[in-house]
Every structure is written in C-alpha cells, then in structure tokens.
Amino acid sequence: MGLFSIKPVYAHCDLPCGVYDPAQARIEALSVFAIQTKMKDFTGDDRVRAIMLKEERAELVKHHLTVLWADYFKPEHLEKYPDLHDKFWKALKQASECKHHAEPEEGQKLLDMIDEIATIFAATKKQ
Amino acid sequence: MGLFSIKPVYAHCDLPCGVYDPAQARIEALSVFAIQTKMKDFTGDDRVRAIMLKEERAELVKHHLTVLWADYFKPEHLEKYPDLHDKFWKALKQASECKHHAEPEEGQKLLDMIDEIATIFAATKKQ
Amino acid sequence: MGLFSIKPVYAHCDLPCGVYDPAQARIEALSVFAIQTKMKDFTGDDRVRAIMLKEERAELVKHHLTVLWADYFKPEHLEKYPDLHDKFWKALKQASECKHHAEPEEGQKLLDMIDEIATIFAATKKQ
C-alpha cells in the first residue's frame, strides 16, 4: 500500500504535500540573470565567485523545473499541452547554457521559458 | 578587493545577484503545513515518509529564512525594525517545532511568522 | 563565449567531460529493487531505515536520469526517438512510485524502463 493509494490524485507526487510553484525556479533564474548583468564588470576573484554562484543557481533552476515536470504534471496535462515535455527539456538546456555563458541575454531567455511554463501551470491549476 | 567593493550596497550579500524573496521560505512552509494536514490519516510506511519529508521541508524553511536574515537585511533595517532578529529567531524555532509536531496548527503558526517577516521585507523594498 | 563555443558537439552538456552512462541510474535502481525485495521481512526500526534508504536511492535514480535526458540527449536524437521525452518522464514517475511502494514489482518496472532508455543510449553512441 503506497503513500497515496487512497489519494489517487497525488499518485505521482513525491511529496504528500501537493505544493508546487514555478516561483521556485523563477527566483533562482532571476539570480542567474542578475549575476550575468553584473559579470561584465567582474574580473579576478570576483569573476570566479560569480561563475561559481551562477553555476549553483542554474543547477537549482534545473532541479526545481524537474520537480515540476516529473512530479506535478500528469498525463491529462500532456494531452492538453503536447509540447510540455519539449518546453521543459529546452528550459533545462537553457539553464545549462546559462552555466556556460556570461551574457544576460541567456538568463533572459531562461526567464522567458520559465514564464511560458508558469502560464501553463497556472492554467492547469484553474481547472 | 571583495566582490562588491565597488557596490557597497551589496557588501554583505553572499550572492552577487541581490535577489531575495520570502516566497522561498513560504513555499516550503506551505509543504510542511500541507503534510501536517494529511498526517492524521497516515499510518505505517506512509507516516514514516511524511515525517521524513516534513523534516526536509522544515529544514529548507530554516535555510531560506537564515539567508534572508543574514544576507538581505542590513543595519539600517534593524534600526527601523528592532525586533527583526527576534522574529527570525522565533520563526526558526517554530520551523523546528514543525519537525517535532504533526499538528497543522504548528505549520500555520510558522506561515504566520513568515508572513510577518514578508511584510517587513516588502516595506524595506519600497524604500 | 561559452565553455564549448569551439566544441559545438558539447554545446548543451553541463560537464565539459562528455561522459554519460545509464549505469549510474541503473545501479541506484538496483538498490531500490533490492531494498524492496527485503522489505516484506522488515518491521520497526529496520523498516524505517529501509524506507529512508529506498527514498534516497530513488531520488538518485531521478537525478541521474534527468542528467541523461537534459544534458546528453540532443535534438537529433529526439527526431530519431520521438517518444524519448515520454520514456524519461514515465521513468521519473516510476522512481517516485518506488518511493511510495514497498513491492519489488515497482522496482522491477523502474529497472525495465531504465533498460529501455539504456538501449536507446547505446544506439545513439554507435552513430
């Protein structure tokens, strides 16, 4: 008998809490973007720290997006949003791009992709 | 020469990003509360997992609150909100209480304390 | 200029190493399965530890699968294996099922799904 055997609606959720929020990925992506906007001024030790922290924040974006994708979204959502998998896949790859690049344009792209996902998330919540 | 030596306003911020948001602590606290609301129905393996996940979420609440307290807030904020330290201290202790207790009342108390902090945070942002 | 700007083949890889292996997810899934095969005999403290460790191993399966999916696989692979996204998504959800359930059948399902992914991985490596 599994954790949600009497609560099928949560059957694929890792937490018993059912609490999900794209804001978690977005806040970390904002950090990535903010770091990138400052990096053009950074050299030496400062730049090393910025690269390290940007890497860490981008990794957290990937983590939070994966939780949303794998734990929150269900087959019925996929039927309604057939390109959902691809949107998440490309957002994760964009987060990796942000690890490789210091240009704010990369962080902005990531934010836009997360906003698209957040719009779908909000729509599924209304149902 | 430190990372923010030319940006004194961020002088005590761990990230060069300056991005902070009480939502991070609040989302985890919502998980704690949601787990507690379900726990009265959980026994056996389900309950073990709920205790583990509640512990994990409460720990994340403590982490996010500490970042806000130690990295975001500055001496000028303390002058304006002299009980800020105590509010954070009690919220951290309440997060620990949520590890020890299965009653949703404990999670609700934690959410209320985070909301008080979020109100102060919002006020300092306006300045 | 990103880390692989002169090595486009690695353009979306998080590590500069290009080393990926489904064995990482498979070994953790084997742990999950092995724990489940023993759980019917476990009660009390033993069972609590088994649940905790199974949770931890299943989480590692999810991590390793996500790295493969988001960092290794590229658009050209998707064209050849259009259901790749879905295979990963379902494998991640099955890893969550393994957190919720103590039956070895759940771990076996996860192993089978990883083996399917490993077969595709091997085929893409040959190209």
Next chain:
Amino acid sequence: MGLFSIKPVYAHCDLPCGVYDPAQARIEALSVFAIQTKMKDFTGDDRVRAIMLKEERAELVKHHLTVLWADYFKPEHLEKYPDLHDKFWKALKQASECKHHAEPEEGQKLLDMIDEIATIFAATKKQ
C-alpha cells in the same frame, strides 16, 4: 505529541541529542583563515580552488553558527545576553565577508567573533 514533549528542556532542539559545540564553527573558520593566509601566494588554478574552498568553508561556518543560535540558545539565555542575536548576525555577515575577501584579517575577525560566542556558550553550560 512532539519528540521532546516529555523533555521540555530540549523542546526547541532539532536533534534529540542536545549535543552542541562552537568548535564546529571554529574549525571551519580556521580553514577560512588558513586559506586566506596562503592566498597571497596563489595565482591561476590554485587561486580558483582556494576561492572555491574558502567559499565552502565559510558556508559551513554559517551553517554551524545558525544551528547554535536557533537550536541551542533559549529565551532565558537571551535575557542574560541581550546582544546575543546581534553577535550571531554580525558573525554570519563576517562569514560572508570572508567569502568576498582574501585578506587573513577578515578570517581573524570571524574567529574573534566566534570566540566571543563560544565564551557565552561556555557560561550558559556552567549554569
């Protein structure tokens, strides 16, 4: 019923163990200081590693200090040491300073602040 409902003295302690020791923060701070004393000789790859490791050690200092502050100290201690909150807050900010700076003076300041806290800790233990 919480973990310590029959042991009120531990009521706000996250661990059931009641074991706390400022030495944990101090040892990590010593690492930070030792790294800083060597950094003037480091360039290139060596310096990058020193910055990374200093960051990591300083983060551990912050973690151990927060555990002491939020889990060990109780209201009765605050009454006796009204500036305890501020001492911890400034020590956490100094740990962040040590992430930003390569000068041993910063690490020494952190060690001094931890020693002040350790003195208070020792006094509360005697009671």
Next chain:
Amino acid sequence: MGLFSIKPVYAHCDLPCGVYDPAQARIEALSVFAIQTKMKDFTGDDRVRAIMLKEERAELVKHHLTVLWADYFKPEHLEKYPDLHDKFWKALKQASECKHHAEPEEGQKLLDMIDEIATIFAATKKQ
C-alpha cells in the same frame, strides 16, 4: 602545477588550509550516542525522527573520519602506526553499526575508536 607544488607537506591535502581536527568526527559521534541513550524512551513519530537523525549523524562521522584518513595522514604516519588503516576501517564500520542499532553501547564503541584515532593524531601533530 598543483595547488601545493611549492608546499609538498600539503601535497595530498584536499584543502589548502591544513586544518584537521578529530573533534569534528567526535562531536557527531557524541550526537549518535546521545540519541541512542534516549531511544529506549522513544516510540512512534519520535522514534522515526531519532532513527533518521542518528543515521545522518553517523554518516557525518564517516565523512569526517574519511577526510582525516585520506587527506591528513601521510605515508610517514603509516610507517609509525601500521594499524592506522585498520583503525579507520573499523571505526567506519562501527559508524555503520550505529545506524543499524539503537543501543548506546554501539555509540560508546564508536567514541572509543575515535578517541584512539585522536590520540594518534595528537602524537603526529607533536612531531
């Protein structure tokens, strides 16, 4: 050119700091022991938490012991203390025993083994 190429004495040290202290492993082992001394009184949720926290503390003991063994001790120490490897190996296995067992005797054994290692450590420091 490695980080310590001009400082051969630290040639095998992971941190540039050269700061090591068996106290780190001992403090975590004290937590394990303290949890075990309380466990006979714990049932239900309390016991689940105690098992989880004991597991976590025992894992930290293993981590700190491994750092001492692999990073601090050098070939010259092995010559003088030929059973050093075995002492560490058995201490790590005892830490695992403490994960499996709730009896304080197991934690006490672990503490005794760490104290033996600490005595050797102190002797090597004197040289």
Next chain:
Amino acid sequence: MGLFSIKPVYAHCDLPCGVYDPAQARIEALSVFAIQTKMKDFTGDDRVRAIMLKEERAELVKHHLTVLWADYFKPEHLEKYPDLHDKFWKALKQASECKHHAEPEEGQKLLDMIDEIATIFAATKKQ
C-alpha cells in the same frame, strides 16, 4: 535489534540492498580524466568551470570508493588481499591529486588504481 541482526551477511552494509559496483567511482573518474584532457585548451571562465567540475567529480570518486571500502569489503577479503586498505588509501589520495592537477596523466593514474580495485572486487564476487 539492528537492521540486519537476522541477516549477518549484511551486518556491515549501510544499505540493506547489498548493491555495490566500482563502476560508480570509475564513471566519475572518467569525467575527471576527460576534463583534464580538455583543460589545456581552456582559459578564462571556461577554465574556472573546468576546475570546479573536476573538483566535484573527484570528490564523488572519493565518496564512491569510501563506500566500497568501508561498506562492501569484509574481514575475510582483507585476509585474502592484505594491501586492500593501502590500495584504497592511495586511490583516495590520487583523487585529491586530480583536484590539484590539470594533467590527464593524473586522471589516468586514478583510473588505473580504480581498475585494480575493480579486479579485486570482481574476484570477491565470484567466491
């Protein structure tokens, strides 16, 4: 009553699963080696990331090797392979060398040491 009190064969195993595989350490060591083979071409931000990721991978090698050494191998194996402790100790130190050095020769040495351990592991499995 410990987790394996009725299953003495697993008495020193941290996981109830009994699943161990040197492949885990080997895959991470391959990453270290692959990063080192590319590092001669890396400068600036790229090199910083390579150093960071190499550090991380080498740390994982150390973790996986320690698990094998402390959790899998038993006294009877030591009798048959008296230099087993030393092989692991030197492999851990070589993993640290790989953190300090950018030359692929260091990563190759680490791979060779892991292969030696894997050969012994395979032999013990056959028994």
